[in-house]
Amino acid sequence: MADIKHIPLGVKRKLIQIVAFGFCNSQVQNFLKGKLYTGKWKKFCSPGLNCYSCPAATYSCPIGALQAVGGSSKFSFSFYIVGIILAFGVIFGRAVCGFLCPFGLMQEIVNLIPSPKLKIPRWMKYIKFAVLLIFVLILPVADTNYSGVGDPAFCKYICPAGTLEGGLPLAATHPEIRSSLGSLFFLKSLILISVLILCVFCYRFFCKALCPLGAIYGLLNKISFYRLHLNESTCIHCGKCARACKMDVNPLKSPNSIECIRCGSCIEVCPTKSLHAGI
Numbered sequence: 342m343a344d345i346k347h348i349p350l351g352v353k354r355k356l357i358q359i360v361a362f363g364f365c366n367s368q369v370q371n372f373l374k375g376k377l378y379t380g381k382w383k384k385f386c387s388p389g390l391n392c393y394s395c396p397a398a399t400y401s402c403p404i405g406a407l408q409a410v411g412g413s414s415k416f417s418f419s420f421y422i423v424g425i426i427l428a429f430g431v432i433f434g435r436a437v438c439g440f441l442c443p444f445g446l447m448q449e450i451v452n453l454i455p456s457p458k459l460k461i462p463r464w465m466k467y468i469k470f471a472v473l474l475i476f477v478l479i480l481p482v483a484d485t486n487y488s489g490v491g492d493p494a495f496c497k498y499i500c501p502a503g504t505l506e507g508g509l510p511l512a513a514t515h516p517e518i519r520s521s522l523g524s525l526f527f528l529k530s531l532i533l534i535s536v537l538i539l540c541v542f543c544y545r546f547f548c549k550a551l552c553p554l555g556a557i558y559g560l561l562n563k564i565s566f567y568r569l570h571l572n573e574s575t576c577i578h579c580g581k582c583a584r585a586c587k588m589d590v591n592p593l594k595s596p597n598s599i600e601c602i603r604c605g606s607c608i609e610v611c612p613t614k615s616l617h618a619g620i
Contacts, residue, residue: 350605354440358449361441364399365389366506371396375514386422388429389442390554392500394507396514404500404554408481408493426557434565435558436618438548439602444502448547451540459542460589465550466600472499473553495553497525501533544587549600559599566620569596569603576615582607592616 365387368378377396387400406422429437438445452458472495480494496503508526512518539546548555562568571592583591585606590598592607596616608616 350609354604357440358446361389362443362446365391365443366395366397367399369397372510373514375511386425387441387443388425388433388437390444390500390502390552391442392496392503392506394503394511396507396510398506402496402502404477405493405496405503408477408496426554427561430558430561431565433558433567434562434597434603435555435599435601436565436567436603437558438552438555439604442548442554443506445545445548445602447502447505448540448545451537452544454541456541458544461543461546461549468550469552469556469559472551473556477553498529499532499551501529501536501547504529504533545602548602549588562599562601563597565597567603567618569601569607569616569618571596572615572617575613577613579612581610581612582616585610 371378375396377394378399382399383393383401385400386403386406387398388403390404391398391400391402393401393405403422403426407426410422433440476495476499481492504526508529512522512526536547536551543549569592576593578593580593583593586592586601587604587606588598588600588602590601590607592601595601603618605618608618
């Protein structure tokens with residue numbers, strides 16, 4: 342048996358991503374039935390972005406659950422959900438995005454389509470913090486209906502993962518859903534198509550610009566237990582690590598940047614092995 346230490350880090354990460362995707366979406370039989378899993382495991386949240394309404398989803402989405410509690414008629418602060426998000430964030434930081442997020446894996450697959458690869462302007466990376474503040478934290482509480490229930494604004498108006506994993510499969514298996522589709526569904530479909538097209542040209546565009554969960558984990562990157570370490574005494578400042586980073590991070594200047602997903606691309610190209618990730 343091959344020594345696991347000799348397996349390239351990129352291969353290990355991809356295997357972990359595939360296992361995590363299957364772990365979060367183990368109810369695949371529900372796709373043909375057009376049903377949702379509602380068993381006991383749905384009380385728990387997955388660490389990454391994975392829609393509650395995906396027929397295969399075993400766990401809840403942390404962003405969706407956070408909005409559901411905050412927007413309930415008896416508004417309450419969900420220590421349970423926030424605690425789960427903070428626990429994952431404090432331990433792993435944005436390594437959750439790089440290793441455990443199902444929608445992150447989907448974006449990487451789309452990016453494999455041959456095309457010119459582009460970088461987004463730096464200012465666009467701050468949009469995800471506005472999305473977190475406005476659509477996840479404020480609107481579900483402030484914008485309520487006659488019974489005092491708030492809209493899960495991010496899930497309802499933006500989330501492309503929800504449209505891809507939940508909206509489209511359910512519409513495909515339920516004629517009554519297809520007959521009631523309106524402008525909101527087509528708006529979200531347009532957002533999904535736009536995000537997927539942008540992911541072809543820009544690596545993990547949604548992660549970089551729009552993901553509120555990535556924004557939370559990014560803020561915890563600098564204090565997370567799992568982090569990127571730079572040995573400055575052996576670094577020769579060749580710049581290979583910065584050129585290899587698809588998240589547009591320079592590990593020499595900011596090894597624990599809010600954008601770093603701990604993918605290990607910089608570690609693999611470092612000629613002096615000055616970079617490593619770990620607790």
